[in-house]
Amino acid sequence: xxxxAPDRNFELLGEYAIETEYDIVMARQTVRQFAKKAGMxxxxxxxxxxxxxxxxxxxxxxxxxxxxxxxxxxVESHDALIITCIDHGPGIENLELAMSDGYTSGMGMGYGLPxxxxxxxxxxxxxxxxxxxxxxxxxxx
Amino acid sequence: xxxxxxxxxxxxxxxxxEDILASVAAGDMDARIETEIEDDLSGIEAAIxxxxxxxxxxxxxxxxxxxxxxxxxxxxxxxxxxxxQQQEDLLELSSPVSKVWDxxxxxxxxxTLDSQRTQIMMENLLQKIVDTGCTISILDITGVPTVxxxxxxxxxxxxxxxxxxxxxxxxxxxxxxxxxTIVHLGIDLxxxxxxxxxxxxxxxxxxxNKRSDEMKVLSRNALSDEKED
Numbered sequence: 001x002x003x004x005a006p007d008r009n010f011e012l013l014g015e016y017a018i019e020t021e022y023d024i025v026m027a028r029q030t031v032r033q034f035a036k037k038a039g040m041x042x043x044x045x046x047x048x049x050x051x052x053x054x055x056x057x058x059x060x061x062x063x064x065x066x067x068x069x070x071x072x073x074x075v076e077s078h079d080a081l082i083i084t085c086i087d088h089g090p091g092i093e094n095l096e097l098a099m100s101d102g103y104t105s106g107m108g109m110g111y112g113l114p115x116x117x118x119x120x121x122x123x124x125x126x127x128x129x130x131x132x133x134x135x136x137x138x139x140x141x
Numbered sequence: 142x143x144x145x146x147x148x149x150x151x152x153x154x155x156x157x158x159e160d161i162l163a164s165v166a167a168g169d170m171d172a173r174i175e176t177e178i179e180d181d182l183s184g185i186e187a188a189i190x191x192x193x194x195x196x197x198x199x200x201x202x203x204x205x206x207x208x209x210x211x212x213x214x215x216x217x218x219x220x221x222x223x224x225x226q227q228q229e230d231l232l233e234l235s236s237p238v239s240k241v242w243d244x245x246x247x248x249x250x251x252x253t254l255d256s257q258r259t260q261i262m263m264e265n266l267l268q269k270i271v272d273t274g275c276t277i278s279i280l281d282i283t284g285v286p287t288v289x290x291x292x293x294x295x296x297x298x299x300x301x302x303x304x305x306x307x308x309x310x311x312x313x314x315x316x317x318x319x320x321x322t323i324v325h326l327g328i329d330l331x332x333x334x335x336x337x338x339x340x341x342x343x344x345x346x347x348x349x350n351k352r353s354d355e356m357k358v359l360s361r362n363a364l365s366d367e368k369e370d
Contacts, residue, residue: 021257025255043321046287046316046321101327108294118325118327
């Protein structure tokens with residue numbers, strides 16, 4: 001599995017599998033609940049929910065599903081909601097291209113990844129061909 | 142006291158114990174040793190009878206539980222079927238297209254727009270446009286909590302298809318939070334006519350109606366003028 005920067009002490013709020021379209025809906029509703037509980041306003045709730053929706057869909061459409069970790073913790077003295085998406089799909093060949101607006105490898109609009117990045121405060125991505133992709137996003141409270 | 146059924150000598154009695162145990166093992170739970178002689182061996186014989194009693198009870202209970210489990214399983218399978226059926230029904234029901242005024246269709250969308258639902262929604266809308274000949278349709282997404290790129294893409298496709306049939310599609314009910322999110326995502330919805338509320342969309346649609354009515358009157362007048370000339 002791909003490793004992102006070693007974790008500070010995050011509190012694990014939940015771990016979910018994305019295997020069907022229904023899982024996408026359930027998981028993103030859960031994220032919205034956690035965002036609400038963390039005290040985020042309606043705009044931030046909508047942003048983080050939309051951001052994770054993009055990531056979950058990517059996992060479902062391109063990697064045949066994956067795993068989601070929802071955590072809360074202190075990042076650079078921000079109270080942050082951290083969501084990590086891990087899949088073992090084909091990986092992304094050209095990350096730079098995938099992160100640029102308007103580029104799509106499949107049937108999408110080409111705004112998924114770059115759009116997601118604009119919706120959150122921190123965006124980390126790692127991908128290896130034939131091993132999978134890990135994306136971690138953070139949203140400050 | 143009746144004549145004991147049991148044999149007198151020890152060897153026969155042990156043989157009988159073996160026989161009984163064999164029949165129990167074969168599934169005959171009614172077999173008992175039932176000795177009527179009081180001696181050292183009768184204690185063991187009575188204990189074996191008790192054990193068979195207990196075993197019978199256990200087996201009966203297990204059978205009962207198994208039956209209960211089977212009934213429950215059947216019930217659950219039945220419920221599962223109902224759920225699947227209802228989901229299918231819901232798919233049909235969840236995209237009602239209604240004609241609310243002359244020339245105006247409304248499609249209220251509530252809940253999540255997955256690909257299957259959008260497909261049905263789009264088919265319903267396009268069919269209704271053809272059936273009624275309406276040229277204005279309002280897609281109200283007040284009840285859609287999340288608009289990501291896939292949903293936006295579906296909306297764009299629906300609007301484009303409606304346009305190909307000669308109908309204008311207005312999208313209403315985009316909340317301020319969703320509006321900001323769409324802008325951040327980078328999706329361009331400027332090719333679509335959007336209104337904040339269903340009411341605004343309705344007012345716009347009525348105005349369009351009035352305008353096309355006026356146009357009709359004008360062209361009719363022009364035609365009759367030509368005749369007079």
